[in-house]
Amino acid sequence: MAKDSKQWIxxxxxxxxxxxxxxxxxQTQRTKTDLLREMIRKLPTYSEDSQT
Structure with missing residues (x-):
C-alpha cells in the first residue's frame, strides 16, 4: 500500500x-482524527517501515 493511501475506520x-x-x-485544540492517529502511532506494532 502506498504511503499516501488513506483508509477509513x-x-x-x-x-x-x-x-x-x-x-x-x-482542551487541546486538536481534531479527533489527529488524536486517534497519534494513539495508533504509539502502538508497539506500529512501524512506517513495515506496511503490508
Missing amino acids: TFKVSELEMQALETYCH
Whole structure:
C-alpha cells in the first residue's frame, strides 16, 4: 500500500467515551482524527517501515 493511501475506520463508542474525546479535543485544540492517529502511532506494532 502506498504511503499516501488513506483508509477509513468507523466504530461505535459510548456517549461517555465520545464526550471524553470531544472534551479533550476542545482542551487541546486538536481534531479527533489527529488524536486517534497519534494513539495508533504509539502502538508497539506500529512501524512506517513495515506496511503490508
